[in-house]
Amino acid sequence: MSASLSRAINVLKKVIDAPIASYLNSCVHCGLCAEACLFYTETHDPKYTPIHKLEPLRRLYRQEYTLIGRLLKAIGLAKPITDAELEEWKELVYNSCTMCGRCSLVCPVGNDIVYMVRRLREGMAIAGHAPQGMITVTKRAIETGSPMGIKLPALKFQLSQIKAETGIEIPLDQEGAEYMLLLSSMEVINFPEFITAVAKIMRQAGKTWTLCSEAFEATNSGIQIGVSEIAEEIVSRIVDGAEKLRVKTVISPECGHAFTALRWEGPNLIGRPYRFKVRHILEVLDEFREQGILKTSGPEDARMTFHDPCQIVRMGGVIEPQRRLMQMVAKDFVEMPDSGKYNWCCGGGGGVSANEDAKELQLIAFQRKKEQLEAVKAERLVTACANCRIVLEEGMERYRMDVPLVGLTELIADHLVEANNVGGTG
Amino acid sequence: MNEFQLLAFARGIGFQIAVAIFLMGMMLRLTEIYSLGRKPNLAEPRLVSGASGWHTLYRRFAPPPGMLQTAYITYIGGYVFHIGFMMVFLLFAQHIKMIQELTGLSWPPLPAPIIDFITVVTLVAMLVVLVDRVRAPVKRFLSGFGDYLAWTITFLPVLTGYLAVKHLFLSYTTLLALHIVSVEIFLVLLPFTKIAHTATVWPSRWFNGNTNGRKGVPV
Amino acid sequence: MANHGVELLDQLASQGVSRRSFLKYCAALASLMALPPAAGRAFAKALVSAPRPSVIWLSFQECTGCTESLTRSHAPTLEGLLFNSISLDYHHTLQAAAGADAESARQEAVQKNWGKFLLVVDGSVPMKDGGVYSTIAGVSNYDLLMETAKGAAAVIAVGTCAAFGGLPGARPNPTGSVSISSLVHDKPVINLSGCPPIPAVMTGVLAQYLAFGTLPELDSLGRPKAFYADTIHDRCYRRPFYDQGKFAKTFDDEGARQGWCLFELGCKGPVTHNACATTKWNDSTSFPIESGHGCLGCSEPGFWDAGSFYRALSQSANPLQHAKGALVAGAVVGGAMAVTNRGFKMMAAHVHAPSNVADLEK
Known part of the structure; x- marks a missing residue:
């Protein structure tokens, strides 16, 4: 057994817990998780059945943690986990899984399959079986602080650009501020409008906020590749x-x-609760709305729909705020079929969009989203995830669809009622 | 061994052994599974009504939107077979007598003709899900010896029970003995096959509902 | 021979049995055995005219219940009288002779009728410790049986003890009792099981042998199909209640008074092959279920060991006998698994060196 393989088996033994054991014993091979997975529904290849992606984990569990499995192993009847097998499973565990968690939602016996994929990735990554694209991004995140290699000077440059264009000063390293905003590299480089939007909203709400020069990057490729x-x-x-x-x-x-x-x-990673709260920007906006400090005007007539990012909705629990916010700015807000917690992934989550080997599969899987979009015939597509945005744009380009796409925070900011005392409290 | 001796064995020492292996197996399996423990979740929970392990326990009985149409054989076949199996097991007079002996609990049975009908429906549903398992690409792909073994040991008690009640093909004595023996095989293998889901499905649903319920997602 | 026929009919007449009722009896016997009506006349003819075949009756480990059933149940019986048409040369319970006289009578009968006599046996044969648990005149049952069977035309094992081992053979079977059929292999053995067997079954088989010189067709347990093909349950007058799911729950509840099915009270009728429900007992008066008690299953092998008479067939005999031990064993093995599993997990966590980005590439 290679050193990396024994490390992998070791780490998997460490992460297998009672829920995983319970799930692996509950599976009845009904195959329903396949119908919940866009990589199966768009390819009809049974190997993409979510529970099958966990085969190495299941076997290891049986061999290590069950009496029957141990006995079979002792008499040489258990098929050992090999490096070659993990390499073969790379496609299933990384390329064809966006960790969207839809399988965990439909499993009739209640198996949280994505929970297990997340743990299996721990072993895969440590044994060197993560996709090269994700390895590169992760290394960059650790070495430079950002998966895209964005360093502080780049951020400062963008902030000065914003100031030059809009006259808004973005607060940096302000101690004692109520809110600290994180950004994804994507927003710094591709969607700086987001920063401006937050600034305008904070100004209207009269809240103090700041960016942190030592910690402005929000993304975490360690989670996606699976190294705790x-x-x-x-x-x-x-x-x-x-x-x-x-x-x-x-x-x-x-x-x-x-x-x-x-x-x-x-x-759970750092082993203690935080001394601060964590909120998604949509939750913050919804709080402002509720408190009456988020004022918008002129709902648009355009038919709009919202793409629920899996990690925010199904995996994150932010389900209703975006709907209430959409109502503020859209007269004709239509839900896609399977919206909310049942939404389909854009096809590029869970590190897939950073994984060059998975590009073709990602675009095939996008057909599911295309179908949803065609069902509602929206004139504008709104979402709240920079990665979804990139993936949706790639997909729509491939399938020659022309639906303008915008982030919800920016959309709200565009409709802010600029009060008389603009900047008065800022 | 003749049929009466087989029956005497099945009702006597055979059943004792089967029950003993079943109890020992379940105790072992449940201990080895749930003693693995899990780490406490340190993230501040988001409390939403309807999102908890307890809700998921029953919510997973219903198919998610659209899934019934997509996988109607799996769902309808599954419902009919599970409900039919439980009804025949729990509402047949002779079974209630046995349960009463074991637990002291009893309840009124369904009339025999209704039980007969449910049994036939259950058998048909089980055959349908078997054919589906062999034919549907995903199920065929996922299925191995364990799946077909589990199907067989679940099917045989229903079949032999029906034949015994109806006095078909073999003598009642032989069929009753075979019925009890098939139940014994079912009991013995239950903890060690996927039929163990009868026990683990509840904690599994609870874990899933609890993990996601903490995030405010009613799964 | 004609003399004998006249003798029998005279005897019958002297006991108040007319020629007509004798013929009716023969017809009834024939119909009971599912033989064509003409067989009844053949029976009658044979019974009054056939030579009296020699019968030797050996009693081993038995309680005399079988003999009682066949000879003394009520008097006068046609069954009893039927014995007049056989020459019962040795029956140590019934014969007047005793000691050396009796034994020599037996030996004489055996030699005189070598190859032609019927050997009737009741009781099982103890095999343990050289068969010392039952001897007659110092001869073990086994030796007596084997010696006598050699000269017999056929062996009729009367009663469940002779047929299947019966009570002496019940667990723990201290004397090592076995059935006749497990010892005698070179002669036809007819098992007339029951504890005791029905008199008409005995006479039916004898009548057939007398009338036709043939032995009845047997089931897989060596019992005449004519009497043992159906179960008690198949022919039970309470069967409709079973089919409707109407069961007496106790021996004195309303269901019991209404005559509902006794299945739940332990009736073994569904698995017991015998003719009780049709021939009945005590001059066709009734049978156990008619008296409100379930069938014990006495004509089936091992019925003593099939659990309580009062447990329904669908119930196991003491299913939880080993439950506690099993749970403890499961907990112990499970506990051992838990300890080692937790140990492996801790070891894995301990061995696990924090990973860094360098580990990601092979």
């Missing part, structure tokens, strides 16, 4: 920054996995 230590390091940067600035709430930007990584995995 790396994920922990990335989360710790944010925790240190937020606690240093003594902010009350850290805002996760319009990025799906950044939110689940920080909000739901983070405390």
